[in-house]
Structures are given as structure tokens and as C-alpha cells.
Amino acid sequence: MNRLTEFKEWFVNLNESTLDDIVSYYDENVFFSYKEKLLKIHGSSHLKLNYEEKIVYHRDYWDVGEELLLKIPLIKSLYGFFQNKLSLSFN
16 A cells, blocks of 8 residues: 555544544655644645655635535525626626
């Protein structure tokens, strides 16, 4: 099993008991944005590895509109309104 496959398996199954294994995958100087909220986000990640095959850069890409804004009722209505206006202006 290659290093990326190992990381993906660890990351998918990440929980409190496996968190200590993070040092096996991430360099101590990794750049990683962390927020204290638990969210399930659909998207993709951009990872850069060093020569030791540890992650030194981790950036996630996701659709903020679909994954976050559309879960807030008032914002969802406004977002839909502007989305409709924009689609009409391109037709």
C-alpha cells in the first residue's frame, strides 16, 4: 500500500483514538487551516508532501454556497434569489 493510500484510509477513519497517528502523516510545520466546528463537507484536498512523504501543505476546496450557506434559511433564500437573477441575465 502506498503512502497516499495509507493516508486516505487513515483520514477517512479518523477519530479520537486514531488522532495521535497524525504525526505519521503530517510534518510538524504543516500549513493547515483549522476551525472548531464539526461539519461534513464534500470537496477535495490539495496535499503537498516533503521528501519524508509527510504532508507539509493541506488545502481543502469546497463549494461554500452548497455546503454552508444553503443550510442557513435566510441566506438560502437570498442565495436562491441572486442565483435566479444571475441565470436570467445570462439567458
